Amino acid sequence: MNGDEGQPRRTDIDGAAHGIPTLTVAELEADPHGVFRAWRPRLPVIGHEVAGRLVLRATDVDRLMRDPRLQATETLYPETRGIPNGTLFDIFADGMLTANGAVHRRRRSPFTRTFAVRLVEGLRPRIRAAADDLARDWIGQGEIDLVERYTALIPARTIADLLGLPRADIPRFTRLAYEVSRVLSFTFAPDDVPDLEAAAVALRDYVIEILEARRSAPRDDLLSRFLAEAEAAGELTPQEVVIQIVQMIIGGTDTTRVAGAVQVALLLQHPAQWEAVGRDAGLIPAAVAESLRYEPSVGSVGRVARDDIVLDGHVLPAGRLILLSTMSALRDEAAYAQPDTFDIRRSDLPRLHPVFGGGAHRCIGEALARIELEEGLGALLRLTPDLRLAGAMPVLQGHSGIRRLNGLRVAAGRARPGPVQA
């Protein structure tokens, strides 16, 4: 995650008509920052061997998020990837993430109140206590995998508590969610589809089980309120009810466990910044935001163009998948000073962080994710200021969708004595 210099390894020009290179998934996966850095000053868009087009520049990505000529992809993505039916397909057909217009509003609106910033802020003390508890579990034990023991568990517990899922179910639903979320990457092979589908079916069945339990015995949790609201309004089909919860579990776990680990790794790699945040907790939100810029856990959002869209003379063709690369945009030298430098004190990040998308689909869980990331980091700085990387800096893989991290080995000394500070 050092922002090494890189050059495009292949310049396979995809026809004179388009005049842009088509990059393979292997090239993009091998060094996404290098590829984006090399092409972005020259072209606003490059070809992507599966998705069609990938938009590179910050101003274009930002503008196109809200451009009515671009739409959510509905079922185009699974169709493009050879998934014409089944539960994986249903997640796209019936979920809010890929829906448009009134259908999207209908699916999203039952959640908007619950995820409102003011209400989510009320969860902060509980999330802080959970982070403290989880950290105290392993501090003093020597080397551990921070993802497994900490950064995965904070969002998993939060989503379990929000939805009223038993904590004992965390290993079951997180394993399934991480597996299903692989469908959003371009690295799975046709042979992997049966496994992904099996995970999607198991996750759907798990949600159906929980929903049935809530229907017969409602509780004071989001799920019971959502069910009551959705059923009273009669606006969502039973299948839509299930799929929105499945999406909430996927969106609420994988993205944030990766981001939680990346921010710790980046700060430990830059010890002066780790120490600065340790001395001044007021810097925590900026450290979270800069980590999300420097190595975003979500690399792009997918759209489809209704009509041909011309970008500086290059066409985004109607009907093709288009990736708006937030990952590239967040390192755009036209938008950020020294974009390949990790600097928690930078002043050029926009108020609305681009990593959470824009327009009608802007991340519904943004406020919650920020709290989880801030509190997760805060607890480590308070309780184990001598935390250090045990081994090499981990590599965050992937150029689109939810990116992947194979664990983060760290070593923590003894727990800091004394009361926990607020």
Ligand code: HEM
């Ligand atoms: C660091 C953490 C996160 C990142 C980087 C992230 C990123 C994003 C992005 C970029 C989108 C927009 C996708 C698009 O426009 O196509 C999105 C949508 C969404 N996110 Fe997140 N997210 C995060 C955490 C969460 C959490 C914690 C939840 C739930 C608790 C969540 C639930 C969702 C849902 C349901 C949508 C679909 C919204 C819609 O289509 O209206 N996300 N997220």
